Amino acid sequence: MKKAIKIRELEYIYPDGTKALKGINLDIHRDECVGLIGPNGAGKSTLLLHLNGILRGTKGSVEVLGMEVKDENLVKIRQKVAIVFQEPDDQLFMPTVFDDVGFGPSNFGYPKEKVKEKVKKALEQVGMEGYEDRCSHHLSLGEKKKISIATVLSMEPEILILDEPTISLDPRGRRELIEFLKNLSITKIIAGHDLELIVEICSRVILLDEGKIVTNGDPRGVLSNKSLMESHGLEVPLSLR
Amino acid sequence: MHLPEIDKFAHLKSPIHSWDPRVKIISISILIFSVALVRDFQRALLGLCLAIALIFLCRIPFSFVFLHLRWVLLFTLVLSVTLFLTVPGDLLLRLAFLSVSREGVNLGLLISLRAVSAALLVFPMMGTTKFNLSLKALEKIKVPDKLVQLLMFTYRYIFLFMDEEKRISIAANSRGWVKRTDFSTLKTIGSIAGMLLVRSFERTERIRDAMFSRGYNGRLNVLDEFTLNLRDLIKTSLVIAFALMLNFPWWIK
Numbered sequence: 001m002k003k004a005i006k007i008r009e010l011e012y013i014y015p016d017g018t019k020a021l022k023g024i025n026l027d028i029h030r031d032e033c034v035g036l037i038g039p040n041g042a043g044k045s046t047l048l049l050h051l052n053g054i055l056r057g058t059k060g061s062v063e064v065l066g067m068e069v070k071d072e073n074l075v076k077i078r079q080k081v082a083i084v085f086q087e088p089d090d091q092l093f094m095p096t097v098f099d100d101v102g103f104g105p106s107n108f109g110y111p112k113e114k115v116k117e118k119v120k121k122a123l124e125q126v127g128m129e130g131y132e133d134r135c136s137h138h139l140s141l142g143e144k145k146k147i148s149i150a151t152v153l154s155m156e157p158e159i160l161i162l163d164e165p166t167i168s169l170d171p172r173g174r175r176e177l178i179e180f181l182k183n184l185s186i187t188k189i190i191a192g193h194d195l196e197l198i199v200e201i202c203s204r205v206i207l208l209d210e211g212k213i214v215t216n217g218d219p220r221g222v223l224s225n226k227s228l229m230e231s232h233g234l235e236v237p238l239s240l241r
Numbered sequence: 242m243h244l245p246e247i248d249k250f251a252h253l254k255s256p257i258h259s260w261d262p263r264v265k266i267i268s269i270s271i272l273i274f275s276v277a278l279v280r281d282f283q284r285a286l287l288g289l290c291l292a293i294a295l296i297f298l299c300r301i302p303f304s305f306v307f308l309h310l311r312w313v314l315l316f317t318l319v320l321s322v323t324l325f326l327t328v329p330g331d332l333l334l335r336l337a338f339l340s341v342s343r344e345g346v347n348l349g350l351l352i353s354l355r356a357v358s359a360a361l362l363v364f365p366m367m368g369t370t371k372f373n374l375s376l377k378a379l380e381k382i383k384v385p386d387k388l389v390q391l392l393m394f395t396y397r398y399i400f401l402f403m404d405e406e407k408r409i410s411i412a413a414n415s416r417g418w419v420k421r422t423d424f425s426t427l428k429t430i431g432s433i434a435g436m437l438l439v440r441s442f443e444r445t446e447r448i449r450d451a452m453f454s455r456g457y458n459g460r461l462n463v464l465d466e467f468t469l470n471l472r473d474l475i476k477t478s479l480v481i482a483f484a485l486m487l488n489f490p491w492w493i494k
Binding site: 049052054075078079082083085087089090091093094095096099102103104106107108112115116133135136137151152155 | 371372373376393394396397398400401444447448450451452453454455456457458462464466
């Protein structure tokens with residue numbers, strides 16, 4: 001199976017001296033759906049930001065779709081690796097939905113007609129057709145979340161990274177998102193505390209704590225291990241008790 | 242919650258609404274400068290009439306205009322009264338120990354008329370086009386990109402900023418905080434303002450990450466296409482001609 005992401009001995013130290021990642025080694029294969037779990041401050045978001053070069057390791061290497069994460073490859077990598085951030089208001093920074101969804105494609109140099117086509121397709125994918133002229137600040141949280149996903153789908157990425165995708169969503173919104181992700185056949189990395197979501201859609205789970213990978217394996221096996229989960233500030237999800 | 246939406250009536254239909262935003266911004270900006278530069282009361286009054294006529298033409302309700310203009314009116318009122326009482330000249334009126342001069346009244350009224358007319362003209366200029374389109378028009382007429390982006394982010398996040406302020410105030414109220422005119426209230430307001438700034442700063446970092454993740458390279462790519470027709474050119478010519486007329490005699494003096 002081809003590798004989508006290859007991380008070797010990755011270390012990252014924040015400017016204030018906090019060691020956020022300590023020798024991470026990880027391979028993620030194409031079309032795999034991987035859950036990234038861990039307590040708050042484990043380094044999940046920091047690790048995700050290394051996958052498209054927003055953060056660069058102080059040591060080690062990251063390779064994405066065969067390209068090393070370095071300045072020369074950043075444009076290509078950011079086109080292929082899409083991150084949906086936790087807070088939709090951070091993701092939706094343009095005045096209208098159209099501008100936001102078209103932001104990525106227009107930055108990557110697509111002609112106007114192609115951008116319009118991609119915006120239309122991305123909005124259709126998340127079931128938000130007709131929202132093009134709406135202002136982001138007038139949308140509900142569920143709508144904002146869907147539009148946030150559309151903003152990266154319009155770039156037609158090969159790897160989709162979601163940071164806490166179901167946070168603040170109501171049950172219906174959460175269910176719709178799960179069904180949508182299940183049907184999306186690209187490489188997916190989902191970080192967060194919604195362990196039921198991880199059990200339902202991920203084929204592998206990575207437990208991260210204090211900047212290190214504690215374990216890496218089948219979601220049911222890892223998440224049902226009560227002592228392991230509790231020792232890292234987590235709980236066995238209800239469906240596995 | 243009341244949101245500061247200047248483009249609330251951008252959906253209406255009028256000759257000002259259908260005017261190409263690029264030339265509309267240029268022409269009305271020229272008119273604003275012209276109104277701000279007039280040197281006599283009659284011309285200032287003419288400028289005010291023109292501003293009111295444009296608002297009437299674009300059908301923005303005067304109640305909406307007045308609501309957004311109240312602080313300008315208050316400011317000009319304070320300024321006028323100060324000028325009435327402080328500018329030396331022919332005595333017009335004596336009220337106890339205060340004296341009002343003719344020159345003070347003329348100057349106060351002139352400045353107030355110019356300020357109010359200029360502020361009124363902002364409504365046909367910015368209130369008749371969706372704000373995002375106005376921003377794109379600014380980009381197209383070569384207003385510096387950084388300024389346009391600054392305006393865009395201000396517009397996008399002012400609502401969020403106000404929501405956050407509201408949430409923090411509710412949290413403070415629910416723990417028994419009541420606004421009073423005392424030092425403790427000032428201290429709490431200072432803390433709330435500080436917290437809002439810290440949160441905004443943290444948010445900017447997250448937005449920056451989101452932007453770079455989607456290929457942002459420091460420039461905005463404007464996709465909207467504006468079309469200029471004969472009617473736009475006629476409207477532009479009329480407004481610019483009026484702007485020149487307001488000040489023309491001063492140039493040849």
